[in-house]
Amino acid sequence: MKTHSNVTSSRRKCRKAHFSAPSHIRRRIMSCHLSKDLKNQYHVRAIPVRKDDEVQVMRGNNKGKKGKVMHVYRKRWCLHIEKITKDKANGTQVQIPIHPSKCQIVSLKLDKDRKKILEKKKVVEK
Numbered sequence: 001m002k003t004h005s006n007v008t009s010s011r012r013k014c015r016k017a018h019f020s021a022p023s024h025i026r027r028r029i030m031s032c033h034l035s036k037d038l039k040n041q042y043h044v045r046a047i048p049v050r051k052d053d054e055v056q057v058m059r060g061n062n063k064g065k066k067g068k069v070m071h072v073y074r075k076r077w078c079l080h081i082e083k084i085t086k087d088k089a090n091g092t093q094v095q096i097p098i099h100p101s102k103c104q105i106v107s108l109k110l111d112k113d114r115k116k117i118l119e120k121k122k123v124v125e126k
Contacts, residue, residue, distance in 0.1 A: 026074040030100045038105065044121045049100050052109040055081060059102040066106060070095070079103065 002009050021029065031046040032055060039045060049055065049072060056066045067082040078097035085093040108114065 023074050026077070030072065030074065030077065030079075032100045032103045032105045034105050034108075038108065042118050043123045044118055045123075047105065047108070047114075047117065047121070049079060049103070049105065050109065050114075053105050054107040055079070055103040056106050057081070057084070057098060057102060058104050060098070062096065062098065072100075073097065 008014065018029070027048050030049060032049045032053075033039075033046045034042065034044060035056070049069060051069050051072060053069050054066060055069055057063055062084050065081075065084055067084055069079050070082050071080040073080060076097060077099060079100055080095040081098060081103075084096050084098065086096055088094055
């Protein structure tokens with residue numbers, strides 16, 4: 001059942017909006033959940049991932065591996081994480097792309113803007 005009159009529920013339109021989203025909206029879509037201790041500390045469930053955050057892979061072949069985010073590749077909807085690589089046939093190492101929904105942030109890179117975002121998103125306990 002459609003609940004909001006201004007938002008489409010058409011699969012075709014939703015997919016088009018998602019995959020043709022501009023960079024500033026892709027940033028928000030490419031969010032990661034916070035680990036349990038960070039969730040308790042900041043009272044925030046998820047936050048957009050950025051370079052130098054430390055993440056843990058929660059799904060797939062690399063499940064359980066931790067590393068620092070080297071690159072947030074918005075155009076390809078993926079993260080490149082330190083130490084998560086594979087060897088090509090010619091011997092060179094290549095980064096394995098991982099979707100942010102399959103990761104969990106273990107430690108944040110905090111600066112004044114990030115702290116402001118966390119304060120704004122903070123859920124007030126009742």
